Each structure stands twice: as C-alpha cells, then as structure tokens.
Amino acid sequence: MQLTADHAEWGRLDVTLDDLGCGRSWEEIHRVRGVELTCPECGGQVHARLSKLDTRHLYHRTKxxxxxxxxxxxxxxxxxxxxxxxxxxxxFRAELEVAAPTGEWRADVMVFRPDGTRLMALEAQLSPITVEDITARTGLYERDGVRVCWFGFRPRPWVGAVPTLLVQAPEERGQGWRVTAGLARLSTRPVSWSPVDAALSDAVSWMLTGRIVPHEPLSSARKVTEEGGWGEWAQGWTRSWNDGWRLWWTSPTYAALDAECAREEAEARRRRKAEEETEARRWAIEEKEKARKKEAKDRAYAAFWSRTGLNQQQWRYFRAIAELFFDLDLVFGAPDSRYGDGRPVYERGGPDGKEWTLVGVACPDPSRLRAWAEDVALLVPSHLDLDTLAGRAWAPFQVYVLNPDTGEMDQERVLPASVRP
Structure with missing residues (x-):
C-alpha cells in the first residue's frame, strides 16, 4: 500500500488530501481509464483503489x-x-514521500514552514537498521538543514541514538495514538528525569512548534548510579532495556535547566578537585616533612650511639638505673640539638600523665653545653664522662653517673676549674 504517485502533467499526487495535492479529485483517478500514474520510487505503473475499510491507496499491478x-x-x-x-x-503543510534533489534521502513525511522551506522529516522506522546507518541518514538531513524524528513501535538498537519517539497504535476505536517512550521532564529535588505520557498528535505539534527539542542529558540525573549503565537507568522510565538510549525529547526549559545543573555539578567537581589537590599537596608536604624529620631523627640517633659508644642493651640498663635512682616516672626523648645532642629527660606528671617537666639531659656532647646545663641534671654512663664534663664546666653542674655495665650509681656537683680547691 502506498499513498503517493506521479502524473506526467499533474505532478505529485497525495491520496490523503482531498485535492490530491495538485488540484485534482479522487474521482479523476479512481477507476478512470487512460490515467497513467507511476510510482515515485521505481517508476512502475500504479492504480488507485479503496481498501475494505474505504481507505484510499495506490497499488502496483505487478509488485x-x-x-x-x-x-x-x-x-x-x-x-x-x-x-x-x-x-x-x-x-503545517506536510507531504508524503518527499525526496532530496540529490536522491540521498526520501522522507516518509516532510513538514514545511510557511515560506515553503523544509522544516522537519517524520520517519516511520519499523524495519531493521543499524545504529551506524540511521545515524548517517540523520546526518544527511542535518546537513540539508532538516530536523528529523524517527518513530517506532518497540525498542531497537538504534532507538535513542537519534531523535526518537516510540509510539503505540490505538487498541480500540475512539482511542488515539500514544507516545510510549522518548518524552521526559526534569525534576530538581532531587535532580532526575521522568517520563511524560502524551498523545502522538500533541508530541508532533510540540516538536514542530519548538515546544520540545531533542536533548542529551548533561547532569548526573542521566543515570541512577555511577556503576549503572544507560540501559539500567533508561529502562526505568523509557520502558526500554536499550543501553544506547542517550537522546530524548524535552522542553527547552528543561534542557536549559539540565545544562545549568551540569554547570553547577562541574563547578562542584572543580571545587572538590581543587580541594583534593590542595589536600594532596598538604599531605605531600606533611609526608615530606615527616620523612625529613625521621631522617634527621635517624641521623641524630646514629650520631648519638656512635658518640656515646652505648648499645641498645646498655641503654636499657642506663634508663632502668635512672628510674630507680630518681624514683620518678621518666620519659627519655630523642637526641636533641637544643641540648647538645643529648637526650632530654622528662618527669611525667599531672592527673592524666600528660604534663612533662624537664629534669635532666642524658649523655650530652660536652663540647655543646650551654646555659641549660646549669639548671638540669646531666646523666652520663661513666666517670670518664664525668671528668670530661668537669673539664668543660663554667658553672656548677649536677652530674649523675649511671654505669650500665656495673650498675654503679653516683652523683657529684661539678665546679668550674677556677673555683676548685
């Protein structure tokens, strides 16, 4: 069944129009001898007739x-x-089977503007076609300045890859054609797309008058989860499991709102990224500083063990003797350049044990004694160290000898050489 034909003198005939689109009547071609009509596609002879439902159409005598x-x-x-x-x-003025001058496309229905220029092609696509082919055909229309919408009855691989509406024919007399998928509205609380149920006549009117436009979603509303694909998301409202559905019809207002949401999300992502980068830089600086301090601490310990000649076992005995001798809860710090590379000794006190009081310095470098040596106890592992400190004293020093090898404990107030008897 077809609806258009060509006549050598009258031009293109459209049997859906009362005047056949050329100022003629149905009666002039139906059961009239001598009227030669040809098929716009193959050029074969066609004839006018009525179906059992009195629907006008044309047919090939030999298909x-x-x-x-x-x-x-x-x-x-x-x-x-x-x-x-x-x-x-x-x-709108609309014609059936309108072909491009180059023959590269032929629209099922071509809709024209009031000035006679082509506005939009309406394509019924029910036969199988690949995504690549329908995308290419859409590109040809766009190249020639013609918008297009493809109509189908059920999900296909190409559905949603190009401007699409899925429709349903009336099931009973008196009912109209309906759009089943491809129309959507945007909500902002939260941001999400939802389907719009509409009559096909309304949808066609909306697209021809610009009240709806094809739109590819930009904001996060386009999918349910970061992991979920388009199919998982779109099928929830497009009634399709087609994972290629990326484009549907919506109001320009919703399209603009979606773009604004996308901009806000992009700005939020930019801020998050900037914050993350700042945090990463801060973390890197902190880690670098930690590494520097650890390296310095390791060097200080290595220098401490080398200078004092003590090993770990001797140090443990030295600490035990100090705790026993002073009968205090002591904390030995790391080698500290502020105390002549010796290890500061603190008394831990307070109700929660977090109040530390400096009470001494263990094994300081005698060549790096400063004023602090006059105010705190100096702890050394041998009398040889005591003699060395005595040789450096410029004021009275309180020195404790805690020998880890013998367990000897001794204390002495060292005076400067100038005041010794």
Missing amino acids: PPSCSLANESLEHHLLKLELVTCARAAG
Whole structure:
C-alpha cells in the first residue's frame, strides 16, 4: 500500500488530501481509464483503489521486489498516515514521500514552514537498521538543514541514538495514538528525569512548534548510579532495556535547566578537585616533612650511639638505673640539638600523665653545653664522662653517673676549674 504517485502533467499526487495535492479529485483517478500514474520510487505503473475499510491507496499491478513503497507493511503505512495527519492537524503543510534533489534521502513525511522551506522529516522506522546507518541518514538531513524524528513501535538498537519517539497504535476505536517512550521532564529535588505520557498528535505539534527539542542529558540525573549503565537507568522510565538510549525529547526549559545543573555539578567537581589537590599537596608536604624529620631523627640517633659508644642493651640498663635512682616516672626523648645532642629527660606528671617537666639531659656532647646545663641534671654512663664534663664546666653542674655495665650509681656537683680547691 502506498499513498503517493506521479502524473506526467499533474505532478505529485497525495491520496490523503482531498485535492490530491495538485488540484485534482479522487474521482479523476479512481477507476478512470487512460490515467497513467507511476510510482515515485521505481517508476512502475500504479492504480488507485479503496481498501475494505474505504481507505484510499495506490497499488502496483505487478509488485516489484525492490520497491520499498510497493512492499511497505500495513504497520508502516498506518504510522506514516498518522504522522502526516498529526502534522497537518498542527497547522503545517506536510507531504508524503518527499525526496532530496540529490536522491540521498526520501522522507516518509516532510513538514514545511510557511515560506515553503523544509522544516522537519517524520520517519516511520519499523524495519531493521543499524545504529551506524540511521545515524548517517540523520546526518544527511542535518546537513540539508532538516530536523528529523524517527518513530517506532518497540525498542531497537538504534532507538535513542537519534531523535526518537516510540509510539503505540490505538487498541480500540475512539482511542488515539500514544507516545510510549522518548518524552521526559526534569525534576530538581532531587535532580532526575521522568517520563511524560502524551498523545502522538500533541508530541508532533510540540516538536514542530519548538515546544520540545531533542536533548542529551548533561547532569548526573542521566543515570541512577555511577556503576549503572544507560540501559539500567533508561529502562526505568523509557520502558526500554536499550543501553544506547542517550537522546530524548524535552522542553527547552528543561534542557536549559539540565545544562545549568551540569554547570553547577562541574563547578562542584572543580571545587572538590581543587580541594583534593590542595589536600594532596598538604599531605605531600606533611609526608615530606615527616620523612625529613625521621631522617634527621635517624641521623641524630646514629650520631648519638656512635658518640656515646652505648648499645641498645646498655641503654636499657642506663634508663632502668635512672628510674630507680630518681624514683620518678621518666620519659627519655630523642637526641636533641637544643641540648647538645643529648637526650632530654622528662618527669611525667599531672592527673592524666600528660604534663612533662624537664629534669635532666642524658649523655650530652660536652663540647655543646650551654646555659641549660646549669639548671638540669646531666646523666652520663661513666666517670670518664664525668671528668670530661668537669673539664668543660663554667658553672656548677649536677652530674649523675649511671654505669650500665656495673650498675654503679653516683652523683657529684661539678665546679668550674677556677673555683676548685
């Protein structure tokens, strides 16, 4: 079944129009001898007739196997007829089977602007086609300045890769065609897309008048989870498991709102990234400083053990003797350059044990004694160290000898050489 034909003098005929689109009547071609009509696609002879439901159409006396118009299915025929009817009901001039001058495309329904220029192609796509092919065909329309929408009955691999509406024919008399998927609105609390149920006639009118536009979502509302694919997300409202559905029709207001949400999310991501980078730099600086301090601490310990000649076992005995001798809860710090590379000794006190009081310095470098040596006890492991400190004294020093090898404990107040007897 087809709806258009060519006449040598009258031009293109459209049997869906009362004047056949060329100022002629149905009666002039139906059962009239001598009227030669040809198929716009294959050029074969066609004839006018009425179906059992009194629907006008044209048919090939001999159906050519390669002519798509001659082999058009009833479903395709009815959908195409509904699309042209919807476009005309919206107040637009619409024609069937309009081909490009180059022959690179032929629209099922071509809708025209008031000035006669092509506005939009409405394509009933019911036969199998690849995503690549339908995308290429859409590109040809766009190249020629023609918008396009593809209509189908059920999910296909190409659905949603190009501007698409899925539709449903009436199940009973009196019902109209409906859009089943492809229309959406955007909510902002939270940001999410939801389906819009509409009559096909309304949807066609909206797209022709610019009230809806094809839109690819930009904000995070486009998917349920970061892990979930488009199929998992889109099927929740498009009634399709097609994981290629990335484009649907919505109001320009919603498209603009989605773009604004996307900008806000991009700015939020930028801020988060900047904060993360700042935090990463801070962490890197802290880690570098920790590494520097550890390296300095390791060097200080290595220098301490080398200078004092003590090993770990001797140091443990030295500490035990100090704790026993002073009968205090002592804490020995790391070698500290502020105390002549000796190890500061603190008394731990306070109700929670967090109050530390400096009471002495263990094994300081005699050549690096400063004023602090006059105020705290100096702890050394041998009398030889005591003699060395005595030789450096410029004021009275309180020195404790805690010998880890013998367990000897001794204390002596060392005076400067100038005041010794």
